[in-house]
Amino acid sequence: MKEIKRILFALLFFVLLFCSANPPRLIPKVVLLLSFDGIRWDSIKDVKGFSLVEKEGFKVEKMRSVFPSLTFPAHASIATGTFPKNHGVVSSVFLEKNSKRRFSDEKEAEWLLTPPLWVLIEKKGLKSAVCAWPLSSGSWKGIYPTYYKPYSDELTDREIEEWVITCLKMRDKPNLIMAWFHGADYAGHKYGPKSPEYMEAVERSGKIIERILKAIKIEKMENRTALLIASDHGMSEVKKEIDLASRIPKKSFFPYIAISGPVANIYVENPRQYNIVKESLKPLKNACLVFEKQEVPQEFTTGDTSRSGDFLAICNPGDVFLPFRSPKKEVLKGMHGYSPSNLNMCGIFLACGDGVPKSKKEEACIVDICPTVLKMLGISENENIDGKALF
Template sequence: MKSFYISLVIFIVLLGHCLANKVILVSLDGFRWDYIDVAKKANRNVSAFEEIAAEGFRAKVKSVFTTVTFPTHFSIATGRYVENHGLYNNKFWDPKLNRYFSMRTTADAMDPVFLNYNKNEPIWITNQRHGKRSCVFYWPGSNNPYAGKYPFATFGLYSDLPTFEYRVDRVMDWITRDEFNFCAFYFNEPDHTAHKYGPNSVEVLDAIEHVNNGIAYLLRRIKEIPELNGKLNLIVTADHGMAEIPRENRIELWQVLKYKQSYFGNNSPGMVGLWPEKGYNATYLYDKITEAIKAGKLKKLPCVAQRGPAGTFSFEGELSHATRFPPG
């Protein structure tokens, strides 16, 4: 199946013949690994992506788990697995802080107590620690200080209003200055459209073309600046893909567990995490779900944990120390 649900496409074009001085990193939210080929078969314009692949190369990467926007972007930025950087979902519960985090809440997104977990350091801060300067446009986590440090240039709080072209213009204004050597920026398509209309919709094909045109504009702006010739690496990547799930394949936990009575959860598309309420434990939740599956009341579902002693779960591998991962 070509690792359909975890493979991403990454494009890199080396615009010089040696190691470049500057880097632009672009992330296209929800750009599934096969979207370029799908769009091309539908006679949609993907010429900018093809140009990058022809001048550089195209490769597959395997995304981290949890494969949703905030965790994967933060893994790209820090080089850490989710269990190590601690942002395991777009919204999650931290039992030590006794607080919820939501990427949509400005106060949370700017609170160091959430993003500085385990001494996280994103690449824009690492770059500056080595005497360089970074600029970031809307990359998840870029509004937060790390050890008191911010990227040297950012663009305010997140909004989906600025167009792709506007973002490119701002990035090019930054990267053409001598002091900047690294820039990262994020665009919320085709993820936004895929959530609204479905990942295999005509509207997503439109969004892919729209993104292609934005990349074409970026390439044009780069070529217009002779000073960047041989001095720039461009990386275009994505955080995750998306698949359609038939309605009959839904797993409805409320059929066997009483929400807010026996558990509360951290939910995202394709995954649910269960925290036992007071008076319950993870073993109770696990046993209730297992009984329902055996009785045919609930479809079998994948789980990364196995039942352990005294109301605990034993997680596989690196998850054993991940305090923000729920026990169920």
């Protein structure tokens, strides 16, 4: 009996010695936040990748965007949990009057007035990985994601997918992976939201989700990973183009006319210019909405900042402004940027995996995504965030 005890003790000693020499690798919780630009709320029915996520988890039937429902303001709202009046990205083209800076093609993170998700979690000692997310280029107050590929609309959706899967395979895995896919938005603009080409792009997006779900399974990460699928806005058919810029006199002065689809911010430098532009816009009041800065209703406000135009013009749903100082381009058949109360501007939100309940919510707003991610990673909500966690 004593001999058996000695043998068992020796075996236990070697097992403990082996375990201490080779400690088990702890797999951190990983949250994937994938944005599929321009996918409308009613376009994903029976698309397999999206259906797989919905079946296993959480869905918002209609995800409201912000105003303007454009790629850069909306992605800034997803990343920061704040509305444009707070994060400062008031459109996809704008001027900061105080500094005379124009929102550059680089779309650097420094334009954000409130911190994005990757900054919030890096400050807490967690790791982030960001690929092509609008407004992710450069640092925010000196803070970068641990791993990142700067924003570029030249990256293909397949290249972005491969980058995400590479992150999942890392030994030192990031806690948050954010990536932006733009194929559906491109198809929606070029062919319209009811076109076969748009639906094919949505189907391709579904295939991306399927392959990422498969990669999670291959890495044996199902129990430690949450997958969040979102879009920034929906898409509406274009019916008419309006030439706003040609109606504004430019003799002896040059107002800055910042046009982003159906939204135009117009900036002037003095009272004389103000009165000239005001008079020139009066005939347009039957064709679109025109507001002086101090009269903009709550539904369309982007804040009383130096980044908002002295005048704001907004097309009716289905109409779009012609680009300013650009050669005549191919006519767009799909557009967004309209009021978030317009049903066609609603996007998608689905989630599955670790910490995600199996339930549905009729409606929510994209500013609710950031606090949801923070809660999933065990980070208390920032008091300056406008949104509330979805679950």
